[in-house]
Amino acid sequence: MTVRQILEEAKRLEPVERAELLEQLFATFETADPTVDAAWASEVEERLTAYRAGEIEAVPFDEVLDRVNKGKKR
Template structure:
């Protein structure tokens, strides 16, 4: 059984039919689509759920030219500051020690 904002749907119903039934209500939102998908996904075997997770994570890791440009500028700024003696390099062991 699937419960969405006061509506109950049987899990054996076709997800598209559920979506269409629910879409006809005034309170349909994108988050409700996510609820429908999640309810379907949790019923999959664990290996298939991992495949879904991997595909979602891959879709979030799309290249972003503007973000790449910002990181390149930051790297250039840090290198320039290092060369001017404003910051120092630290060893990996120092970084690990700081966060452990």
Template sequence: MTEPEDIVTAARKLSPAARLKIVEEILDSVDVADATVDAAWAREAEDRVAAYRRGDLRALSLSDVLARYAKT
């Protein structure tokens, strides 16, 4: 079996574009969607939009948000 160090050594001989392609492929292989998590986020987003439309949740401008974090 090929050792990770051997793969890295071989990858370093490739062009930057080829190395980026490999990185993307590896990241895609470990970033597997979870339908349960996706459904929970969809419900959360729908709940937040509904709360905003009811007036239970107020929106902030981007400039206000950025100003808040610029102070920290």
């Protein structure tokens, strides 16, 4: 399976499932600073809690990807 195929499948997931997937993917990277891992875990939990409480809305992945790609072109 290619990265593009995986991405297309991931885009079909619910926002919460995509967040969980990201968290698990990030966990596969080795980091030199456990403080960074703890900070990211805290951020993910806060965002997930806010999403579930209706305090924030999900942004479609295509929109996020467009924003990232526009930033690369600068």
